[in-house]
Amino acid sequence: MESIPDINTRVLRYFVTLAQAGTYTRAAEVLHVATPSLSQQISKLEHDLGVRLIERDHRGARLTEAGAEFLPLALDLLSVHDQAVGVVRRHRRAAQQRIRIGFFATVAGPRTHEILDKLRKTLPGINIELVQVGWGEQITAVLDGRVDVVFARPPLDTQHVRVFPVFTEKRVLVMSANHRLAAKPELTTSDLADVVQVDTDNVPEDWRRWWSVDPRPDGSPVTYGPLVHGVEEMLEVVATSDTVAITAESLITAFPRQDIVYRPIIDIDPTQIVLVTPTEERLTIRALIHATR
Known part of the structure; x- marks a missing residue:
């Protein structure tokens, strides 16, 4: 009878990241490993399972039929693993007050x-x-x-998870103090027709689009510019360029700066904490x- 191989969760994460990234180079950057090492680990996983999961060609790395069937189950396995680890971590901290x-x-x-x-x-x-x-x-x-x-x-x-509402506030446009829209006390989405907004690649797509108001209420797309990965980085980019960002009103008091301004956007839904x-x-x-x- 054929034995069931033990699969290391680290290698599962390598496979999932590769499937999502689409290329070995991009996946290796995300995982902070060398590309040859990633390739070796994927080959070992395929050897242990006895089936090819990834086809590598000039377009990058794409899932085989077996890989496409394996991916959602690998995601489920990692989710259960992480939740199990999370339970005991929280138990330990609660016991320590x-x-x-x-x-x-x-x-x-x-x-x-x-x-x-x-x-x-x-x-x-x-x-x-x-x-x-x-x-x-x-x-x-x-x-x-x-x-x-x-x-x-x-x-x-x-x-x-469970979710409890805490606070509701306006969404605002943050921009350089020298930006042409800084002279307006408040804005509507029609004012944003020609602006370039910051972009990010480390969030779910629906979160990215909601915060970017993409598409606009009239159906027009957003023009994206530099990638940012956090609030401080976002503020540095808008302070030193014509790029703008949509953020939350509470940043006004949390991150006061002379070189940027915040203006409310009055025709979009507010945000919650x-x-x-x-x-x-x-x-x-x-x-x-x-x-x-």
Whole structure:
């Protein structure tokens, strides 16, 4: 009887990243490994499974029929693995009266101090750790236990988590103080017809499009410019060029600068800050949820 091979989760991540990146070079950059090493690991995976998963040609790396069938199952395996690790990480921190709170820009906006003070009052002696996560890590950081919870900004895939609203605010256009639109006190999407906006490649596509208002209400596409991967990088780009970005109003007080201005966009939906938590119950997490109310 043929034995079932043991597959290392690291190699599974290599395969998934390669499938998503489309080329060995791009996947190796994402994984921070050498391209020959990645190729060797994929070949070993194929040898262990006894089937070719990837075809390599002049267009890059594409999935074979077997690879296309294997990919969604590999994603499921990694998801379950990460969630299992996340559960025990959160258990350990809760037992130590610690809570690790993820955020990527302004935590809970103007409600941050209020919420954290309530949490400390409810659980005296609790150790609160604030950890910055990337735009595209708002859900995965909770699921794999890097953080216990995260203050995040929708749209989000909430299939395996719980979400609690915290704060609603306007979306604004941030730009250089010398930009032609800086003279206007408020903007509409029609004002954005000819602007170039920052782009990013490390977030879900629906999140990227919602924050970019792409397409515009009239159906027109957005013109994208430089890639950015975080708030500070975004602000540096808009401060030193004609490129603009759509962001949240609370950045005005969190990142005040003389060389940039923020203007409200009055004909688009506002944004929310939400608290994302795992599905299991923890005393520390329950106390934080209560503090947001």
